[in-house]
Amino acid sequence: MSQKTFTVTNDQTGEKYTYPVIEATRGPSGIDMRTFYKDSGHFSFDPGFTSTASCRSEITFIDGEKGELRYRGIPIETLATEHTYLETCYLLLTGKLPHRDELVDFDFELRHRSFVHEGLKNLFDAFPQDAHPMSTLSSAVAALSSFYFEHLTIDEEAEYQEMARRIIAKIPTIAAFSYRHSRGIPFIYPDIGRSFTENFLYMMRAYPGGKMHITKEGENTIRPIEIEALDTIFTLHADHEQNASTTTVRSVASTGAHPYVAISAGISALWGRAHGGANESVIEQLKMIGSVENVDKFIAKAKDPDDPFRLMGFGHRVYKNFDPRAQILKRYQDNLKEELGLDSNLMQIASRIEEIALNDDYFIERKLYPNIDFYSGLILTALGIPRSMFTPIFVIGRTVGWISQWIEFKKDSDQKIVRPRQIYTGP
Ligand code: ACO
Numbered sequence: 001m002s003q004k005t006f007t008v009t010n011d012q013t014g015e016k017y018t019y020p021v022i023e024a025t026r027g028p029s030g031i032d033m034r035t036f037y038k039d040s041g042h043f044s045f046d047p048g049f050t051s052t053a054s055c056r057s058e059i060t061f062i063d064g065e066k067g068e069l070r071y072r073g074i075p076i077e078t079l080a081t082e083h084t085y086l087e088t089c090y091l092l093l094t095g096k097l098p099h100r101d102e103l104v105d106f107d108f109e110l111r112h113r114s115f116v117h118e119g120l121k122n123l124f125d126a127f128p129q130d131a132h133p134m135s136t137l138s139s140a141v142a143a144l145s146s147f148y149f150e151h152l153t154i155d156e157e158a159e160y161q162e163m164a165r166r167i168i169a170k171i172p173t174i175a176a177f178s179y180r181h182s183r184g185i186p187f188i189y190p191d192i193g194r195s196f197t198e199n200f201l202y203m204m205r206a207y208p209g210g211k212m213h214i215t216k217e218g219e220n221t222i223r224p225i226e227i228e229a230l231d232t233i234f235t236l237h238a239d240h241e242q243n244a245s246t247t248t249v250r251s252v253a254s255t256g257a258h259p260y261v262a263i264s265a266g267i268s269a270l271w272g273r274a275h276g277g278a279n280e281s282v283i284e285q286l287k288m289i290g291s292v293e294n295v296d297k298f299i300a301k302a303k304d305p306d307d308p309f310r311l312m313g314f315g316h317r318v319y320k321n322f323d324p325r326a327q328i329l330k331r332y333q334d335n336l337k338e339e340l341g342l343d344s345n346l347m348q349i350a351s352r353i354e355e356i357a358l359n360d361d362y363f364i365e366r367k368l369y370p371n372i373d374f375y376s377g378l379i380l381t382a383l384g385i386p387r388s389m390f391t392p393i394f395v396i397g398r399t400v401g402w403i404s405q406w407i408e409f410k411k412d413s414d415q416k417i418v419r420p421r422q423i424y425t426g427p
Contacts, residue, residue: 003021006019006021010040017040019031026061026063026070027063030053049242049247055242055409055414056412057241057405059072059404060241064319067321067327069325071088071092071238072092074097076236080235083235084235085196085197085231085235085238085397086106087103088234089106090102090106092401093164093165094161106165109169110165111190111195111199112169112192113170116173120140120144123143124181129181129184133175133182134267134270134271137267138268141167142260163403164400164404167259172396173189173203175200175392178392179392180204186208187203188206190203195227197227197231198227200230201226204385204389205222205384226383230393233380233393234393235397236325236397237393237394237397237398243317244270245275245398246405247269248262250409250415253410254409254415254418255418263406270394271391273312276391276395278313280377280391281313282373282377283346283377283390284312285311285313286349290349295349299353302314302362303360303362313370313374315368315369319369321367322369323371325372329376330375333347340382341382342382343381346378350375354374376393380393
């Protein structure tokens with residue numbers, strides 16, 4: 001079959017420039033315009049990269065019109081309902097779901113790698129008491145690069161895997177330390193007898209000596225339903241192709257910097273309210289709205305072009321029909337609201353916002369639907385997780401995606417240092 005091409009015409013001169021089409025296995029194909037500047041003397045202009053593919057990738061596929069999300073070809077619904085987060089991590093890292101023995105080995109490896117160097121722990125003393133956990137988490141992950149400096153020069157599969165498993169295993173420990181530092185309470189070390197997700201809840205909640213909260217009725221244990229809910233949230237966040245934080249990770253990778261510094265940069269990019277920081281803002285906003293009666297007033301503010309107020313947890317650059325992750329969490333929330341103990345007032349406000357927005361022309365015309373952050377905050381609140389830890393939880397889930405994308409970047413011979421151009425309009 002002959003190579004498909006695409007031709008661009010300069011309407012001033014009539015000159016034509018022809019470029020090869022790069023076929024996608026799913027979704028839109030691309031046009032290889034790498035020589036466009038050399039050929040035409042012009043730059044393409046695409047702020048926010050709304051029409052620009054920066055790489056070929058085999059990791060995650062999103063069809064924003066259909067509301068479809070797949071990791072390594074497997075639909076997110078299958079992964080979220082039939083597989084664990086660790087299986088999903090293995091899939092993202094290696095391209096296939098693990099057999100039973102592979103999963104056991106992977107799980108044990110992560111448990112044993114979950115400890116951090118004591119020197120890293122001491123870093124937290126330098127931060128102010130009320131430091132946001134995202135700030136300490138990002139700093140501590142950057143500092144981790146000095147403990148594993150050898151990862152700067154890796155290029156073999158076994159070395160990539162070791163580097164990736166190390167960061168995936170340590171992120172929950174560092175995140176829990178960040179939280180405990182922000183509360184001024186002693187750090188709890190990982191317990192290798194506990195699974196990945198249970199261990200994180202344990203490091204957040206336990207008292208020194210490893211005891212959980214004790215009441216007259218006895219010791220509170222971590223309930224399986226809580227582990228399952230958080231595990232599902234991790235899976236839903238595990239990767240999301242070339243979003244802002246992943247693009248940041250790839251950009252830092254392109255300069256040849258240490259992989260953990262790239263992850264730290266990804267954490268910083270995720271923190272913003274337009275990205276992963278939205279989950280914290282959703283609950284703040286629901287609390288600010290306060291009651292169902294106030295919802296109309298805030299919907300009007302969100303629609304007012306002169307008011308910067310936005311409904312947090314609504315809208316997405318890619319999903320223009322529904323966010324499949326949000327649908328999974330909504331079902332989860334509706335089915336388990338009693339068992340999980342969801343805040344009924346906040347749920348009522350959220351349901352009312354959703355009901356109005358889904359039937360309002362402003363939101364319909366702009367294709368604004370609830371995104372994952374709209375629902376994750378309610379579930380995390382029910383798990384007793386404080387708001388400041390919502391985005392760190394996103395980080396825990398997403399680290400596997402970032403590091404898989406970092407590895408893919410390193411193996412891609414087409415990749416160059418990221419260096420966009422500009423159209424100068426100054427004096
Ligand atoms: N509330 C009210 N209006 C909105 C919202 C919102 N949440 N989101 C977009 N709009 C409006 C804009 O005002 C704009 O209207 P206009 O055409 O009349 O000017 C139109 O919809 C398009 O908005 P853009 O900002 O151009 O859309 P973009 O694709 O660049 O932004 C984004 C997507 C950043 C997610 C945006 O919808 C937003 O800010 N949402 C709230 C924050 C949020 O929930 N972020 C989490 C995203 S999911 C994630 O990162 C995990």
